[in-house]
Amino acid sequence: MAQIKVLDSLVADMIAAGEVVERPASVVKELAENAIDAGAGKITVEMKNGGVSFLRISDDGSGITAEDLPTAFLRHATSKIEHAEDLIAIGTLGFRGEALASIAAVSRVEVFTKPKEQQFGMYLSMKAGKIEDSHEAGCPDGTTFTVRDLFFNQPARMKFLKKDAAEAAAVQDVVIHLALGNPEVSFRLISDGKEKLHTPGDGNLKNCIYAIYGREYANQLVELQYTDAGVTVTGFCGTPAIARSTRSYQTFFVNGRLVKSRGMTATLEQAYQDGMMKGKYPFGVVLVSLERSLTDVNVHPAKLEVKFSNEKAVMSAIYWAVKNALYGATYQPEITLQEKKKEETPEPLEQEVMIPSVREKTEKPSFVPKWTEPVKKEVLPEIVEKKDDQRQPSLQQPVAEIKAEPSQQKETEQPKTVVTPTDENCEIRILGQLFQSYIVAERGEEMLLIDQHAAHERFLFEELLRQRESNHPITQTLLMPVVLDMTASDFAAVQEQLTFLSSVGFELEEFGDHAYRLTGAPISNEGQNAETLFWETYRAIQNAGDRGTTESELLYSIACHKALKANHNLHPREMEQMVKDVLNLPSTCPHGRPIVITMTKTMIEKQFKRIV
Incomplete structure (x- = not known):
């Protein structure tokens, strides 16, 4: 049995760094928060190769004294708390005393620092957590940290970093969030010699938003501006005119600290529920203030989570x-100008439909989810009534399909009889x-139960796979290209997936800073417009994960995201078409769940004790 030993301090620091320092953005967050705690009015972040x-990171804060500088790089060394009682009401962004030790353990660090009241400053350099040099130096008031070669002594960690553009975007997101939470501080971001961001630092949040967005x-x-039960909410939210297709434009702060909270996100969107189009998310910078003793931020090393003693009140x-x-x-409000047309009775369907041979591919998606034309209604001046099934015909939807929409059929139409390809004398009756x-x-003598979501998911996956393998995706050129504005992180993520997005039918070109112009999109059989289709595909890619995800898994995720869901009413014609398509599909969905369950007449009669 191996002997139990106390870990060397350097090894312990490297382990701790795994929780605190995940990527360059983590370093920026920790050092910039320290600068804010030091009373800085100006913070400049410079990076190369994504950091x-x-x-x-330079600031004009209070600086570090010569006596405290070496101590600052020891684990659990901090000036922000001293007693256990201090954890009950933390008033600073940092307090653990882990950041500097963790950063120094996995990089090469240089520090210039000078308190305002001292004539000379101090210089200190470290490599892998060990001090290499320290002496007096001339420098401006405040502190400047230079971090080079992150993870140089941990090559395995380098494998988990993304491309430089993605890492740079993550750093920019951190700076944006810090600036929004601290509008009284002027933030400047320089990436590879180019200024990406500069906020005024005048304390006006609206001016800060203007500088960023x-x-x-x-x-x-x-x-x-609202106060109730000891909770004060300030900030800004956007009108539906600037709603976006992702939640990247929602930012929440609690007592000046950036937090990630599903509850806050859901609450914000719930307030918009009567006035927001489906698939759109509101813009918001929400600042919550309450007694610090009623919160607990000592939940996670990244300090992005917070617990409330009275979450309902918040x-x-x-x-x-x-x-x-x-x-x-x-x-x-956005109001459609289309009036509902009178329903037209189409020509009756044939009573019998012949199905192509098994596994034969159709030229295009062959069944269409129900689409209902929107009806113009009177609404409140501020909030538009939301209809979950409201969809507009798009440029991607073939004209013939719009005219023959199943939702325009008479609801009394009866399900049709379908002939199987394997035996023309064996009919399927829906x-x-x-x-x-x-x-x-x-x-x-069989009863079939067909899972509509699994069937549609497999159908979409097979179509995507066929297009991917043929290298000839079915793309419709848009008459009016769509400009897709996005955050820096979304822009970088799309940039990484351009080849894949092109392979499934999207045509994109860069259009200024953090924007793409969408000039072509896959033909959508769900009646989606090109922008909605793009963002749904993008979210599916994001949900599939980052590094290590295969192209097949991305296609699985896209198909699952776009497929018909349960609790969706189908028209008889849609059911008929889906049954035809099921006969040409493998027996399971991409995730391995069965599409069809079969019960024979004998099995059913046994259940009723007709057969013993």
Whole structure:
């Protein structure tokens, strides 16, 4: 049995660094938060190659004294707390005393620092956690950290870093969030010699938003100001005019600390639920303030999570802050100008449909989910009534399909009889839909239960796979290209997936900073417009994971994301087409779940004790 030993301090620091320092953005977050705690009014972040080879964070804060500088790099050395009671009401962004030791353990670090009251500053250099040089130096007030060759002594960690553009985007996201949470501090970001961001630092959050996101957003903001039960909510939310297809434009702070909270996200979106188009997410910079003793931020090393002693009061305050702000705003809701046309009775369908041979591929997707034309309605001036099944015909939807939409058929139309390709004398008779999730059919002396989601998922996957293997995706050129504005991190993620997106039918070209122009998109049989289809595909790729995901797994995720869900009512014609398609598919969905369950007449009669 191996002997139990106390780990060497350097090894312990490297282990701790795994929790605190994941990527260059982690270094920027920790050092910039230290600068804010030191009372800095200006913070400059410089990086090269996404911050992996070079990072410099400079501030004009209080600096570190010559006596404290070596101590600052020891584990659990901090000036921000001293007693256990201090953890109850933490008033600083940093407090663990782990950041500097963790950063120094996995990089080469240089520090210039000078308190305002001292004539000379100090210089210190470290490599892999060990001090190499330390002496007096002339330098400006404040502190400048230079971090080089991150993870140079941990090659395995380098494998988990993304491309330089993605790492640079992650750093930019950190700086943006810190700037939004601290508008009184001027932030400047320089990447590979180019200035990417510069906020005024005048304490005006709206001016900060303008500097980061531009005039389009700043002109569509609604101010938040609400207090209840000891919880104060301030900040800004956006009108539906600047709603986006991702949640990347939602930022939450608790007592000045950036937090990630599904509850806050859901509450913000719930306040918009009557006025937001499906698939769109509101813009918001929400700052929550409450007694520090009522929160616990000592939950995770990254300090992105927070617990509340009264979470219900916090969520209620956010909801009513946003709701009251929206109802007091004067934005114009989006109203469709199309009037509902009278239903036309199409030609009756043939009573018998011949199905092509098994595994034969069709030229295009062959069944269409139900689409209902929107009806113009009177609405409140601030909030537009939301209809989950409201969809517009798009440029990607063939004209012939729009004219023959199954939703325009008479609801009294009966399910049709389908002939199987294997035996023309053995018909499949569609009986109906069960639980709005399963198609019930009869074939000879068998009853078939077809999972509509699994069937549609497999169908979409096979179509995507066929296009991918043929290298000739079915793409429709858009008459009016769509400009896709996105955050730096989304832009970098799309950049990494350009080849894959092109292979499934998207045509994209860069269009200024952090934007792409969409000039072509796959033909959508769900009646989606090109922008919605792109963002749904992008979210599916993101949900599939990052490094190590195969192209097949990405196709699985896209197919699953786009497939019909359970609890979706199908028209008889849709069920008929789905049954035809099922006969040409493998027996399972891409995730391995069965598509069809078969029960013979004998099995059923045994259940009823007709056969012993």
